[in-house]
Amino acid sequence: MALLKVSCIQKNFGAKSILDEVHFELKTGKILGVFGRNGSGKSTLLKILFGTQTAEAGRLKMNESYYPVRKNIWHKSRIIESQQIGYLPQFSFLPKGAKVWDVIPQYLKGQEQDLVFQAPRMPKIAGRKVGELSMGERRYLEVLLIGNLDHPFLLLDEPFSMVEPLFKDLIHEFLVSLKAKKGILITDHYYHDVWQLSDRKMVLTSGKLTPITELEELIKAGYLRSIN
Ligand SMILES: Nc1ncnc2c1ncn2[C@@H]1O[C@H](COP(=O)(O)OP(=O)(O)OP(=O)(O)O)[C@@H](O)[C@H]1O
Numbered sequence: 001m002a003l004l005k006v007s008c009i010q011k012n013f014g015a016k017s018i019l020d021e022v023h024f025e026l027k028t029g030k031i032l033g034v035f036g037r038n039g040s041g042k043s044t045l046l047k048i049l050f051g052t053q054t055a056e057a058g059r060l061k062m063n064e065s066y067y068p069v070r071k072n073i074w075h076k077s078r079i080i081e082s083q084q085i086g087y088l089p090q091f092s093f094l095p096k097g098a099k100v101w102d103v104i105p106q107y108l109k110g111q112e113q114d115l116v117f118q119a120p121r122m123p124k125i126a127g128r129k130v131g132e133l134s135m136g137e138r139r140y141l142e143v144l145l146i147g148n149l150d151h152p153f154l155l156l157d158e159p160f161s162m163v164e165p166l167f168k169d170l171i172h173e174f175l176v177s178l179k180a181k182k183g184i185l186i187t188d189h190y191y192h193d194v195w196q197l198s199d200r201k202m203v204l205t206s207g208k209l210t211p212i213t214e215l216e217e218l219i220k221a222g223y224l225r226s227i228n
Contacts (some may be wrong), residue, residue, distance in 0.1 A: 002028045002063055002084075002152040004049075004183060009058035009069065011044055018044050019055070020207030026183040028152050031175065033198030034187040035212075035223055040204045042187045043090050046155045049185075050087040051079035062153070086151040090158050092138055096131030100141060103130060112148040119144055120170055135162035143171050153183045160190040172197060191218065 004026040011019040018041040026032050036042045047053035049060060054071040061067070062084050079085055094103055104116050104126075116122060122144070125137050133141065143159045159175075160168050168190070175184060175197055188194050195201065195215060202209045203221045210221075218224040 002183065003061075004085075004153050005059075005061040006049065007059045007061075009045065009048060010056045011041065011048060011053075012056055017207050019048075022058070022204075022207070022209045024202060024209055026153065026185055028181060028183045029179060030200065031179060031184045031186060031198045033194040033201045034185060034204060034209070035191055035194065035201065035218055035221070036187070036204035037223055041207060042204055043157055045204070045209075046087065046089075046157050046185070046187070049079075049155055050085055052087075083149075084151055085153045085155060086146045086149040088142060088146045088154070088156045088159055090161070092135075092142065094130045094138065094142060094145075097129060099127065099129055100133070101126045103141075104145065107145045108148055112150070115148055116141075116144045119174075121167070136164050136167050139163050140167045140171065143174065147174055147178055152181070154178070154185070156184065156186040156188075158188045159186065160188045160193055168193060191224070 007023040009019050009022040022045060024032065034042055044053060048055045048069050051067070055069045058069045059066060060069050062082070067079050067082070104113055108116060117126065121140070125133055125141065130138060139159065139162055147154060159171055163171065172193065178184065186194055186197065201212050203212050203218060203223060205221050212218070215227050219226065
């Protein structure tokens, strides 16, 4: 089992406080769902954990190793080089001019590469250029690429964005299949999907990440008006 321990993350943009003493733990075998309104700081938190954004304060520990997140001690590639965390950013990151079958080997080798080529719907899109895929097809491909990396932890920022129900089901099945060997943090405004998938849930309000167990707490947190 691997353990990701995040403590006391603090982040400001100028005078505005975005994250205030954020802490949580994530173990392999678990999915943590993070909810929060637009602009509450979810993407910022994920970027800090992945190492592409610095924080004012905080600690990130994976198993027995610490990874700096503070500006003055941060080193751009440490977390990335550790190959412990896979990160699906909110916005598309694949080169639009490349063909899907050329992109896959840039991320994955061997058995993992075969898994993506053989995934449902993939044979249909493998010969097309990334820029010619629909947004949902592209998101599905990105989730498959990042999810099949050999990293024990996954940070997924809006994996269901623009994805049709059938692709959403495929992504659900895929994430459940990954759970045995990975710890997954997922955030998405398709809150029913995140709720259903996650073993533990937290909501980010006023910079604080708070555990919740009932959907009604998303109303109290100001994220939902009612439960549909
Ligand atoms: N580089 C930046 N410089 C200044 N402010 C920023 C920067 N990046 C994000 N912000 C601000 O930080 C706040 C949190 O942004 P963030 O993208 O983390 O929110 P989010 O919870 O992911 O939102 P959404 O649900 O809309 O994706 C927002 O007010 C945003 O405008």
